[in-house]
Amino acid sequence: MSKILVGLKRVVDYNVRVRVKPDGTGVVTDGVKMSINPFDEIALEEALRIKEKGGASEVIVVSIGPGDTQQQLRTGLAMGADRAILVQTDAQVEPLAAARIFLKLVEKESPQLVLLGKQGIDDDNNQTGQMLAALWNRPQATFASKVELDGAKARVTREVDAGLETIEVDLPAVITSDLRLNEPRYVKLPDIMKAKKKQLDTIAVADLGVDAGSQFKTLNYAAPAARQKGVMVKDVAELVAALKQKGLL
Amino acid sequence: MAKILVVAEHANGKLNPATAKCVACASQIQGAQIDVAVLAADAGAVATQAAAIQGVKRVLKIENAANKEPLAAVLAPQVAAAAADHTHVFGPSTTFGKDLMPRVAALLGVGQLSDIMAVESAYKFRRPVYAGNAVITVEASPDKKLVATVRTASFQPAGSGGSGSVESANVSAQLPTHTRFVSRSAAATGRPDLQTASRVVSGGRALGSADSFKIIYSLADKLRAAVGASRAAVDAGYAANDLQVGQTGKIIAPELYVAIGISGAIQHLTGIKDARTIVAINKDSEAPIFEVADIGLVGDLFQVLPELEKALSG
Numbered sequence: 001m002s003k004i005l006v007g008l009k010r011v012v013d014y015n016v017r018v019r020v021k022p023d024g025t026g027v028v029t030d031g032v033k034m035s036i037n038p039f040d041e042i043a044l045e046e047a048l049r050i051k052e053k054g055g056a057s058e059v060i061v062v063s064i065g066p067g068d069t070q071q072q073l074r075t076g077l078a079m080g081a082d083r084a085i086l087v088q089t090d091a092q093v094e095p096l097a098a099a100r101i102f103l104k105l106v107e108k109e110s111p112q113l114v115l116l117g118k119q120g121i122d123d124d125n126n127q128t129g130q131m132l133a134a135l136w137n138r139p140q141a142t143f144a145s146k147v148e149l150d151g152a153k154a155r156v157t158r159e160v161d162a163g164l165e166t167i168e169v170d171l172p173a174v175i176t177s178d179l180r181l182n183e184p185r186y187v188k189l190p191d192i193m194k195a196k197k198k199q200l201d202t203i204a205v206a207d208l209g210v211d212a213g214s215q216f217k218t219l220n221y222a223a224p225a226a227r228q229k230g231v232m233v234k235d236v237a238e239l240v241a242a243l244k245q246k247g248l249l
Numbered sequence: 250m251a252k253i254l255v256v257a258e259h260a261n262g263k264l265n266p267a268t269a270k271c272v273a274c275a276s277q278i279q280g281a282q283i284d285v286a287v288l289a290a291d292a293g294a295v296a297t298q299a300a301a302i303q304g305v306k307r308v309l310k311i312e313n314a315a316n317k318e319p320l321a322a323v324l325a326p327q328v329a330a331a332a333a334d335h336t337h338v339f340g341p342s343t344t345f346g347k348d349l350m351p352r353v354a355a356l357l358g359v360g361q362l363s364d365i366m367a368v369e370s371a372y373k374f375r376r377p378v379y380a381g382n383a384v385i386t387v388e389a390s391p392d393k394k395l396v397a398t399v400r401t402a403s404f405q406p407a408g409s410g411g412s413g414s415v416e417s418a419n420v421s422a423q424l425p426t427h428t429r430f431v432s433r434s435a436a437a438t439g440r441p442d443l444q445t446a447s448r449v450v451s452g453g454r455a456l457g458s459a460d461s462f463k464i465i466y467s468l469a470d471k472l473r474a475a476v477g478a479s480r481a482a483v484d485a486g487y488a489a490n491d492l493q494v495g496q497t498g499k500i501i502a503p504e505l506y507v508a509i510g511i512s513g514a515i516q517h518l519t520g521i522k523d524a525r526t527i528v529a530i531n532k533d534s535e536a537p538i539f540e541v542a543d544i545g546l547v548g549d550l551f552q553v554l555p556e557l558e559k560a561l562s563g
Contacts, residue, residue, distance in 0.1 A: 014496055017515045018382040027383055038497050095351070096360040121496060123378050125363045127351035130321065134355035139322055139428040142348045155431065159491075160344040161444060162260065163435035167320065170427040179497055180490045215360040215393055220386045224377070227522060230543035236556040239528070242544045246526055248505050249561070 002112040003058045004047040009037040010069045011122045020223045036072045039117025043177040045184040048080045055149045058082045077195035078187045089205040097212040099131035104208045118176040129176035139169035143178045251281040251371045253337040258345045264298040267341035269406030274399040276304045277368040290317040296415045305413035318430035325352035326422035342398040354396035361396045366403040380496045380519040402502040446475035448505040454481035455510025462487040471561045479511045495520035510550045513538030
């Protein structure tokens with residue numbers, strides 16, 4: 001019976017205007033809407049589609065974070081995941097530590113596939129999937145825009161700077177999703193009710209026995225240099241003149 | 250003293266300019282010795298180009314038939330082995346580097362610092378988070394090897410005229426066969442690539458239909474620009490998904506960005522805030538896009554665009 005493990009990160013919703021706290025200790029998260037990282041939602045959608053086509057028997061959603069992360073896992077269950085695991089911690093978890101935690105769960109669950117978003121839209125690290133693949137000594141297919149399973153192999157189309165690249169990987173493997181892999185489904189009310197009854201296990205990081213120590217220390221958060229409001233022009237002739245003045249025409 | 254290994258990106262015997270940008274970043278660390286690793290089936294031509302980058306001391310050729318295509322799973326163990334004596338390992342923050350470097354870091358048992366945008370010291374850097382809506386200063390532990398990617402938009406390439414030595418490096422690493430290259434296809438649109446184009450013309454919901462969206466292509470061709478679109482235009486089906494500019498689409502930094510009929514939602518502005526010059530054309534004078542535009546024109550795009558095209562032809 002083949003399982004798919006999907007990572008869901010709790011992040012500030014992508015529609016929120018992120019603001020740096022005046023004292024530079026972080027960004028404002030009080031009262032801010034939190035959601036599933038959009039790339040992870042795409043990863044989950046892909047896992048569900050694979051299962052619906054008979055390519056997997058169980059989809060497990062996993063998150064690492066504070067207790068409130070249960071909300072995002074419940075949303076994942078409402079989308080159609082079968083069960084959820086929360087590795088609970090209030091500490092910041094660096095990608096290497098996240099990969100070590102995932103590895104523990106992978107060793108326990110033996111999935112055929114681990115699907116993750118290519119990056120979290122908070123820290124923008126783009127590391128966890130690759131690190132997990134390295135520690136697990138298995139293939140990675142990052143920036144996936146198309147996934148085709150074929151027995152013990154997967155053929156993955158990747159969005160790279162040069163265009164589209166297709167690779168073939170033996171399973172089990174780690175795949176990270178890019179934006180164009182699919183469009184996630186909307187959650188319906190009856191599914192939210194059903195999701196409340198699904199299994200959600202909570203594990204403390206300490207119980208997994210992984211080194212979750214940190215190598216990096218964030219000293220300060222700052223707002224980026226602001227753009228200055230420019231000039232308004234009246235018509236096309238003035239626009240062309242302004243572009244010429246900037247050496248753009 | 251810092252000893253930095255830069256992993257070269259290359260294709261078809263040509264060094265990618267991102268490599269010279271990584272060297273520029275590495276050069277900002279005082280007293281650093283900079284080596285470049287070229288992994289290829291035949292590294293000769295690329296190694297010569299890398300040795301000519303100002304500031305490069307040694308180029309290490311790591312040649313293996315398995316290195317013909319840049320598969321992270323195959324390259325990572327070799328980079329990790331080659332970096333045994335280095336304090337830092339840098340790669341570009343391109344899809345090549347983003348794929349490879351975290352795998353290298355994990356094999357070395359260390360973390361990674363992504364997207365260096367400024368160097369403060371050998372172990373202190375600035376990088377963007379939240380799609381560039383915040384910039385953090387990060388200090389890395391000096392007792393660990395520092396693996397990092399360099400944000401290419403933040404550095405000018407190091408100059409040429411260097412005279413580094415070229416040598417073959419012997420790395421012993423077990424190479425996996427579980428990952429195989431199949432094919433690569435460039436998007437054959439004839440237009441510049443949206444991600445790397447120096448000029449971009451984008452259309453928004455105000456275009457009204459996929460058919461009307463064609464005037465965006467027409468103007469882009471006049472300006473030799475790539476075509477982009479807002480999420481609203483993509484969601485409405487006016488433009489293809491891969492044209493979406495914004496936080497969940499492409500984050501770009503062209504010399505010229507022309508936003509047409511785009512109101513300027515936060516998630517769109519996040520994708521263009523590093524553009525050198527932003528031009529906005531919109532019917533609504535209150536549109537938020539005008540708050541960030543260098544040049545703004547309030548008007549009906551269906552009147553303005555034909556006029557503009559005519560002026561550009563003249």
